[in-house]
Amino acid sequence: MSPIRKKILLINPPWVIGEDKNLWKQVASCWPSLGLAYIAAVLEKEGHKVYYLDCSAFHYTVGDTEKALKNYEDLDFIGLTATTPLINNALDIARLARKTFPKAKIVFGGIHPSVMPDEVIGYPAVDFLLIDEGEETMKELVGGEKPEEILGLCYKNNGQVIKNPLRPLIQDLDSIPLPAYHLLPMDRYYPAVGSYKKLPAMILLATRGCPGRCTFCYRTFRGLVRKRSARNIIDEIKFLQQNYGIKEIAFYDDTFTLFKNLIKEFCDILINEKMDVSWSCFTRVDHIDKELLELMKKAGCHLILFGVESADEQILQNINKKISLAQVQEVVRLARKAGIETRASFMFGNQGETEETIKKTINFAIKLDPDEAQFNITTPYPGTELFNWAKENNYIKSFNWNDYSYSNVVLELPGLSRDMLHHYYHLAHQKFYFRPKMILRRLFHIRSWAQLKQEIKGGLGLLKFLYGN
Numbered sequence: 257m258s259p260i261r262k263k264i265l266l267i268n269p270p271w272v273i274g275e276d277k278n279l280w281k282q283v284a285s286c287w288p289s290l291g292l293a294y295i296a297a298v299l300e301k302e303g304h305k306v307y308y309l310d311c312s313a314f315h316y317t318v319g320d321t322e323k324a325l326k327n328y329e330d331l332d333f334i335g336l337t338a339t340t341p342l343i344n345n346a347l348d349i350a351r352l353a354r355k356t357f358p359k360a361k362i363v364f365g366g367i368h369p370s371v372m373p374d375e376v377i378g379y380p381a382v383d384f385l386l387i388d389e390g391e392e393t394m395k396e397l398v399g400g401e402k403p404e405e406i407l408g409l410c411y412k413n414n415g416q417v418i419k420n421p422l423r424p425l426i427q428d429l430d431s432i433p434l435p436a437y438h439l440l441p442m443d444r445y446y447p448a449v450g451s452y453k454k455l456p457a458m459i460l461l462a463t464r465g466c467p468g469r470c471t472f473c474y475r476t477f478r479g480l481v482r483k484r485s486a487r488n489i490i491d492e493i494k495f496l497q498q499n500y501g502i503k504e505i506a507f508y509d510d511t512f513t514l515f516k517n518l519i520k521e522f523c524d525i526l527i528n529e530k531m532d533v534s535w536s537c538f539t540r541v542d543h544i545d546k547e548l549l550e551l552m553k554k555a556g557c558h559l560i561l562f563g564v565e566s567a568d569e570q571i572l573q574n575i576n577k578k579i580s581l582a583q584v585q586e587v588v589r590l591a592r593k594a595g596i597e598t599r600a601s602f603m604f605g606n607q608g609e610t611e612e613t614i615k616k617t618i619n620f621a622i623k624l625d626p627d628e629a630q631f632n633i634t635t636p637y638p639g640t641e642l643f644n645w646a647k648e649n650n651y652i653k654s655f656n657w658n659d660y661s662y663s664n665v666v667l668e669l670p671g672l673s674r675d676m677l678h679h680y681y682h683l684a685h686q687k688f689y690f691r692p693k694m695i696l697r698r699l700f701h702i703r704s705w706a707q708l709k710q711e712i713k714g715g716l717g718l719l720k721f722l723y724g725n
Contacts, residue, residue, distance in 0.1 A: 262332040262398050263305045266292045267353075269338060269346040270311035270321060285448040286313055287459045287508075289337050291366065291390065293435030298391045301433055304398060308436065311349075313444035318345055322352045331357045333398055337366035340637050340660045343376070350381040363397065365390040367474055368657075371639025373410045377417055385410035388477060389464075391432060393423055425477055429464065430488045434495060442500050450628055451599070453534040453558050457504035458496055462489050462518070466510035468540065470565075471575045471641040472606065472634060481514060486521040493533060505535040512537035513544045513552075520548065523555035534558050541587040542579050549594040560591055561599040561630070566606060566613065567620030574607040575642075581620070588626055597627040602684070605634035605667055605677055607645070614680045621688055627697070631684040632662035633677055642667075 268289040288310060296306045307328060311321050334353050338346035350362050365386035369376040377385050386393045386408060393408040403411050408423030426432065447457045465481035466473070496502035513519050526533070536559035544560075552560075564584050566572055572579065584600070591598050602621055604614050621629045636643040636652060637660060646652045646667050653674075654666040663681070665674040688694065 260400070261303055261305060263307075263328075263330060264296075264299055264333040264335060264398060265307045265309060265328055265331050266296055266335045267321070267337075267346075267349060268292055268308075268310045268312050269336060269342045269349055270316045270318065271342065272315060272317045272345075285451070286445055287506075288313070288435075288440050288445060289366075290435055290459065290461060290508075292335065292337050293437065293440060294432055295335065295365075295390050295394050296436035296439055297433040298395050299398060300436060302395055302399060306436065306439060308439035310441055310444070313441050318348045318352070321349050322356075325349075325353055325356045328357075331360045333361050333363060335363045335365065335394065338364065338368045338376075339366060340368045340657050343368045343372075343657050347376070347379050347381070350379065354381040361397075363394065365394070367476065368638070371474065373419065374417065377410050377412060383411065387419075387422060389423065389426055391426065422478075425464075425480055425482065427482060429482055429484045434492055437496070437500065447504070447506055451506065451536060451559060452504050454503035456500065456502055457506060458500070458502045459506045459508045460489070460492060461509055462507060462512060462522070463509045463514065467514055467543075468511065468578075469576050470563075471645070472565075472603070472636070474637060474639055476510075481511075483515050483518050486518055486525055489522055490525050490529075490531075493531065497531075497533065503533060505533060507535060507537040510538060511540050511543055513539045513548060516543075516545075516548055520551060523551045523557075526555040531556075536560065538563075540579065541583045544587060546590050546594070549590050549596060553594045553596050557596055559597045559599060559627075561601060562587065562626075564600045564621075564624075565603045566609075567602075567617040568608070568613040571606050571608045571613060585624060588624055599628040599630060600624060600626040601630040601632065603632050603634045603662075604680055604684070605665070605669060605672060607642070607669075609634075609669060609672060611672070611676060611680075618680070618684045618687055621684070622691070625693075629684075629688045631681060631688075633665055633681055634667055635660050635662055635664070636667045 292308065296308055299306050309321070309324060316324065334357065336346045336350060346364065353360065353362060361383045362381055363384045363386060364376055364382055369385045370387050373385050373387065376382055384397060384403070387410060388408060393406060396406045397403070397409065403409055404418070404420070407421055409420045411418050445458065446455070463481055463483045465477040465479065467481055469479070493505060534556045537557065538561045541562050562584065565575060565577055567581060569581065588598050588600070600621065602617050604617070636646040651667055651669055653668050659666050665677050668674060
């Protein structure tokens with residue numbers, strides 16, 4: 257007998273904090289939650305009716321979301337995903353959804369519920385949590401399996417919190433259906449200024465997990481990394497091209513080039529089948545080489561982001577980055593020689609940071625001279641080694657998750673005041689981007705009206721960021 261068809265609403269919560277829509281302008285890009293889109297595809301395959309509400313894409317506030325909820329009827333399940341900065345918005349929406357749909361079961365997933373299950377399940381409006389991967393757990397829950405028999409599920413039973421054993425991670429990622437793109441407002445998504453060559457664009461994942469053990473980062477999927485096949489990735493790109501006219505792919509894998517043979521096969525297919533698509537990715541400097549860079553360029557890669565974090569070797573050791581500055585310099589040089597633009601990310605405020613090491617990092621960024629630099633203020637996200645260390649030493653000054661962005665100071669180390677970190681955060685952007693060499697490079701790279709508009713938008717945004725207040 258087939259299971260009873262259920263009606264499920266999946267919600268990607270808003271980035272807007274409170275009711276101030278102007279804050280949205282500080283968000284550089286807008287992408288869907290692929291985690292929700294994968295779950296939607298699995299549930300549809302089971303015959304259920306699924307809706308997807310992307311509050312982020314429509315720039316909704318929580319108040320706007322409350323109004324949008326009234327467009328749905330007779331929901332059986334409401335699912336929300338949440339990172340740490342969005343958890344308060346997601347919980348507010350859960351409270352409003354409970355009032356609107358008192359009989360619906362409210363389910364939370366995502367990184368914050370996975371690392372802080374007691375906090376989230378303790379909220380009155382939350383019925384279930386999906387820990388780690390949610391596809392199979394959600395399928396069984398919606399399909400009517402008994403909660404006590406569902407691996408990877410956390411729930412309440414007569415006021416008692418029950419945490420079931422973890423579910424084995426999915427080994428064959430090709431077995432998961434493509435994200436339910438037809439449910440998404442595809443025309444509402446866009447990449448960050450300066451990160452693309454063509455539009456429209458979409459994000460993709462070729463792997464799950466990260467091999468790194470950096471203290472400031474989540475240990476997603478228990479530190480295990482799994483990959484899709486090259487053909488499976490290619491098929492998804494072709495699907496996006498044929499159905500949505502997608503011309504650019506932004507790979508959001510933590511370390512896209514971890515499996516070099518996979519990326520070589522992927523690039524070979526792109527080249528041999530003459531696929532017209534440009535793309536970018538994130539990776540580590542210790543997982544790429546000259547041969548692969550040249551092949552990636554030939555296959556359409558135009559931008560790579562490398563996490564550098566600090567120009568102080570001791571800090572790199574403290575955060576367990578396991579890279580050297582010499583590696584960084586060599587890989588950026590090789591990427592430039594291959595014709596691939598580079599973006600380097602840096603952080604101010606990790607273990608061992610001083611005013612002198614911050615100055616050293618800014619000077620190194622200028623000397624390294626990537627095409628773009630991304631400067632962040634270190635944020636101790638719960639579930640990371642950094643959070644545990646900072647909490648034990650009483651260095652965390654706020655436990656309001658709304659403050660947990662890469663531009664707010666919630667971690668104050670001895671000798672590094674809030675004002676000092678903010679000062680160098682702004683100074684780094686000013687010194688890096690307002691160099692004549694950088695301005696001329698950006699101008700000489702302009703090849704179309706679209707690129708010109710992109711550069712103007714980026715420049716105005718930077719000026720507002722530095723001098724708007």
